Amino acid sequence: MAKATSKELGTDSIGKLLVRQAVPASIGILVMSLNILVDTIFVGNWIGSVAIAAINVVLPVSFFIAALGMAIGIGGSSIISRALGAEEPKKALKTFGNQITLTFLLTSVFVIVGLVFVDTIIPSFGGKGAIFDPAKIYYKIVLYGVPFLALCMLGNNVIRAEGRPKFAMIAMIIPSAGNLIFDYIFINVLDYGMYGAAWATTGSYMCCFIYIVWYFLSKNSELKINWSHFGLNKSIVFEIASLGGVTLARQAVVSITYLFLNNILFELGGESSVTVYAIIGRMLMFALFPVLGITQGFLPIAGFNYGAKQYQRVRESINTAIKYAVILGFAIFILIMLFPEAITNVFTHDKEVLAETPGAMRWVFAATPIVVIQLIGSAYFQAIGKAKPALLLTLTRQGLFFIPLILILPKFYGEIGVWISFPIADVLSTIVTGYFLNKEVRKELVITENN
Template identity: 80%
Template sequence: MAKVASQDLGSQPIGKILIKQAVPASIGILVMSLNILVDTIFVGHWIGSTAIAAINVVLPVSFFIAALGMAIGIGGSSIISRALGSNNPVKALKTFGNQITLTLFLTITLAVVGLIYQDAIILSFGGKGAIFEPAKVYYTIVLYGVPFLALSMMGNTVIRAEGKPKFAMYAMMIPSVSNLILDYIFINVLDLGMEGAAWATSISYIICFIFILWFFLSKNSELKINASHFGLNRSIVSEIGSLGFVTLARQAVVSVTYLFMNNILFDLGGETSVTAYAIVGRMLMFAMFPVLGITQGFLPIAGFNYGAENYDRVRQSINTAIKYAAILSTCIFIVLMVFPEAITRMFTTDLDVIEQTPSDMRWVFAATPIIAIQLIGAAYFQSIGKAIPALLLTLTRQGFFFIPLILILPKFYGELGVWISFPISDVLSTIVTAYFLNREIKTNLITQPM
């Protein structure tokens, strides 16, 4: 039955299989995003607004280490999808074994290094003034659980590559729900403050890992590996690395963006501006869940059909994914333009933060309706194994446009320059992605008429 599920990627109608893949992915991302959202609300109301800023300082560091797992997962899953599509299960199994070995070694090493140099890292990411101490408490405990998160993120992408989106959804929902329950117990009932928030997060990562381990050991998975698959294969590692580097580079740029944003905003507006950015950042994670779900659902479909040389279905999947994502992103845009103050009040009672955040939020989401092209375009190149264009398009928004803009525009427009950098970079990166995606379709996916 598992094998039939993976073959569905190449046989079912594109709209139907995209929804089948995207809805569970969207629900999983929604629950995970709600977890981050509610976690921030709990921290803001039960500990204080400074605690929100403290978590915002820690997130890019812990997420970068965990993103190694996602990078290895997405890079390897692209190989697995194409291997299953071309009926090569041996390569799929070897790839999965190599993913596990790489994730374990790299994430544990980085977590240890991160703990050794924790003070310097926290300060460099904007953990200054009253933010430093709560950030340090949270950082130390969360890093213990990060390797489990990395393994979970890696395994989740492989589950989806097998054509099992519901189990991938469960893998995202379980730690999110457990984290909220533990947040209530540790913060509100036991009054453990930042330590409670951190332990709730780390324990939820471990619970997620246990579920994913069960999936691969059970009959639900068709990837039954043995000890021989863990030995690193140079060609597979190279392909995982080249494709996974796209995801890692994206998260690295996200982490660098947090570094610049936290420091620039602290200098321009102090803790209030850093807290405003933290709230807007949570909304970026939460509000975009359906669009990200479409993107996640699109990846295995494009990869499988490209591996099967069914280019007509690849083109259909691109067009359908962009259409669905554009409709959803427009709905998100309308909600955030209309209710930014009500959204801000969910996080805090700090009047200074409530006064500042709504206008910032409107600027950040101003170009949301058009970002579907950028997200799907970059994901397409990654799904078919074209690492260089995938990397360049992934870095276009934040690396090539956003970071230079936030370094330049505040010199002329102050803090406003930071916020208007968001829509400008969205528009520019979408134009670039649309050009390269259109060229790719016309030159490499025209063997069959639409």
């Protein structure tokens, strides 16, 4: 049954496949995003607004380490999807084993380094003044659970590569539901404050890890690895690294962006401005969940059919994914433009934050209807195993445009310069991605198919 599921990626209609893959992915991302939102609401109301800023300081560090698992997962899953499409099961198994080995080794090293240099890292990411102490408490505890999160991110992407989106959805729901339950117990009932928030997060990662292990040991997975698959293979490691490096580079740039933004905003407006960005950052994770779901669902479809040399289906998957994503992008845009005040009120009662957040939120989401093209375009190159253009397009948005803009514009326009940098970077990166995607489709898919 499982084997038939992966083959369906090359036979079923693209529209149905995309819905089948994207809906569970969207639900999983929605639940994860709701978890982050509710977690922020709990922390803000039960501990205080400074605690929201403290968690926001820690996120880029913990997410970067966890992103090692995501990067290895996405990079390896591209190989697995194409291997299954080309009917090369041995390569798929060896790739999965190598993914696990790499994730365990790399995350362990980064966690140790992160704990040793904790007092240097937290201030560097904006954890200054009243933010430092709660950030340090949260940071040290959460870091212990990050390797489990990394392995969960790896497993989730591999599950999706097998064509099992519902199981991948459950893997995303478990840590979210667990975190909310633990939040209520540790923060509200036991009154553990930041310690409770941190242990709730770490405990939820461990629950997800147990589920991932169960899935791959059960009959649901067709990837039944043994000890021989864990030994690193040079060519596979290189391919995982080149493709996974795209995701890792993206997360590295995101972490650097957090570093700049938190420090710039702290200098411009203190703790309240950092809190404003923390709230908007949560909304970015939450509001874009259907678009991110389409992107996640698109990856195995494009990769499998590219591996099977069904180029017409690859083109159709690109067009369908972009069409669905643009429609959803417009819906998100309208909701954010109409209700930013109501959204902000859910998070905090701080008058200064309430006054500043709605206007900033409108600027940040201003280009949402078109930036979805950038997300799918860069994901396409990763799906078909072309690391260099995938890396270029991934870094274009944050690295090439956004970071220079937030370093320059605030000098002339103050805090508003930070917020207008978001839509400017989105528009410019979408133009660049659209150009390269159109060129790739015409050159590689249309010409190759005709020949």
